[in-house]
Amino acid sequence: MKQYLPHKYKLKLQVFQKEPDFGKGIVQLMQLVEEKESLSAAYRQMGMAASKAWKILNRAEQDLGISLIDRSPGGSHGGHSKLTSEGKDLMERYLKFQQEVEDAADAAFSKYFN
């Protein structure tokens, strides 16, 4: 192996209609919403500001033309949120897409940088 070859790689993958917006971050947020049934619990766990969470959700929903998360109003006990069926479908497709590309990238990285 040549000493100077890089040891790591980073892959960023986004799907979109007009502007790249739907990627690892929003998918992680959606996975936590599914688990916790709460958008605020989800972004808090990620250490993400509420304003950032709303911004990435609104931007992706606008670009994709669908609703990703059903939000119910907060109230004193906090809101209850869940993924829409289209949001869940999109998330699951993205996860399979990402897994397949990551597997290919791992194999190609070993091939060319080892």
Added chain:
Amino acid sequence: MKQYLPHKYKLKLQVFQKEPDFGKGIVQLMQLVEEKESLSAAYRQMGMAASKAWKILNRAEQDLGISLIDRSPGGSHGGHSKLTSEGKDLMERYLKFQQEVEDAADAAFSKYFN
């Protein structure tokens, strides 16, 4: 096909030792240096500021621990630049790596978003 599925994807791929730095932009700059034998002609063609070109080169060279481009001083007729042998090797490996990952991503995108 479901109407709401995204039609496009974006892939970003970087190789590095400590901090992501070596990707499509620097490789395009290096390809132009190889073609034009001039760093300034290369960044001008990309519409890139000299300061940006030096910054991405210096950062990558520092992270990777190798020199990517041999720069000769400017003078009245402009400098003459060429890739180092290690830089050329790294660029060629990156291009093959990128091509293989893009091919896999094209196939996976068709599979999951069609």
